[in-house]
Amino acid sequence: MPAVLAPFSAYLEDPDVTDVFVNGGAGLFVDRGAGVVAAREWRATEEEVRDLAVALIGAGGRHIDDATPCVDVRLGGGIRVHAVLPPIAPEGTVLSIRVPRLEVATLDDLQRTGMFDERMRRRLGEAIAGRANLLVSGAAGAGKTTLLAALLAEAPEHERIVTIEDVAELRIAHPHHVRLEARQPNIEGAGGIGLARLVREALRMRPDRLVVGECRGDEVRELLSALNTGHDGGAGTVHANSLQDVPARLEALGALAALDDRALARQAASAIGLVLHVERDTDGARRIVAAGRPVLDGDGRLAIEEMRWGGE
Structure with a gap:
């Protein structure tokens, strides 16, 4: 797993997790296949979430800033990250992380x-x-x-x-x-x-x-x-x-x-x-x-x- 994903390791290493969402400073949400639920233990400020977005997008070889506020990248292992910055996301930086399962289903x-x-x-x-x-x-x-x-x-x-x-x-x-x-x-x-x-x-x-x-x-x-x-x-x-x-x-x-x-x-x-x-x-x-x-x-x-x- 890329080092930049370390803040999400507890969720990404869960074999049931398919998606992780961060809504600015409002919190993190996880989908384990039965709907999205809040992760009450997650704590991060809007500034920290924005820094995470910049680092994640940078790890995918692209750049995100006020001039390019919506970016989609794929990281190692096929993990897909989509980020949106304010003011396009007025409530704070939004991260959507899609987690592929490594096993290939027949x-x-x-x-x-x-x-x-x-x-x-x-x-x-x-x-x-x-x-x-x-x-x-x-x-x-x-x-x-x-x-x-x-x-x-x-x-x-x-x-x-x-x-x-x-x-x-x-x-x-x-x-x-x-x-x-x-x-x-x-x-x-x-x-x-x-x-x-x-x-x-x-x-x-x-x-x-x-x-x-x-x-x-x-x-x-x-x-x-x-x-x-x-x-x-x-x-x-x-x-x-x-x-x-x-x-x-x-x-x-x-x-x-x-x-x-x-x-x-x-x-x-x-x-x-x-x-x-x-x-x-x-x-x-x-x-x-x-x-x-x-x-x-x-x-x-x-x-x-x-x-x-x-x-x-």
């Missing part, structure tokens, strides 16, 4: 935790073996990245998996995994490399499976285009509150890429073979609660046709 592991049943386990294996293009949807912390990594680990060893992420989080138990990570502009606003460009670069790397860790902008156009031109077995994730909210989310992303609703619908219905929606229950358990396939509705817009996968 589909069998996820089945044992109750994410899906035996029938769905077989179907998931068939989807990977059949090189279906997959989209995993869900809210933040629902388990999208964990599920996607477990699915990709099922790919044959001879296949080349290229993943593209804003901040590299996907950990895949596969011998041929190439990771690409976006780069933010420097303090002069130059040198940034976004996800859309990385998708185009990845296509020159002869991937057998092209994966965008999270679609959140105009890179959706490049991904859908690639999946429509012979790049089977690809995958991605998207934030959505339910399976039926996925079309609206994709339409919003398509608008950022200058795709109208019907153009986006035709691309998505042709490119994506299966959508899996995951949710986290109040007890912390993560489950696949719905599955479907993109289709065109009567007006030529995108809809999701739900599939009955679970149960016997």
Whole structure:
């Protein structure tokens, strides 16, 4: 663990902790998988929290100050840190620390935790073996990245998996995994490399499976285009509150890429073979609660046709 994280060691070394949050001088909060709770023993002033933010961001190779008050970095071990300074955060410096678990879950592991049943386990294996293009949807912390990594680990060893992420989080138990990570502009606003460009670069790397860790902008156009031109077995994730909210989310992303609703619908219905929606229950358990396939509705817009996968 990087030395700069020492003030949080008691929480980061807890195997159940997934997230640590600091709200200025107001306190620290921890998520152990069942919701966020306050750490009453934590004490730090706003000045100390700001100093921590500067040190953490600096350890990630970036700079945070009044001119650049919102910064996201990845530290050793895959720990992700996001910091926001006042006055953007008027109540004080805000730190959000995402803690990856070092163990890489397999589909069998996820089945044992109750994410899906035996029938769905077989179907998931068939989807990977059949090189279906997959989209995993869900809210933040629902388990999208964990599920996607477990699915990709099922790919044959001879296949080349290229993943593209804003901040590299996907950990895949596969011998041929190439990771690409976006780069933010420097303090002069130059040198940034976004996800859309990385998708185009990845296509020159002869991937057998092209994966965008999270679609959140105009890179959706490049991904859908690639999946429509012979790049089977690809995958991605998207934030959505339910399976039926996925079309609206994709339409919003398509608008950022200058795709109208019907153009986006035709691309998505042709490119994506299966959508899996995951949710986290109040007890912390993560489950696949719905599955479907993109289709065109009567007006030529995108809809999701739900599939009955679970149960016997």
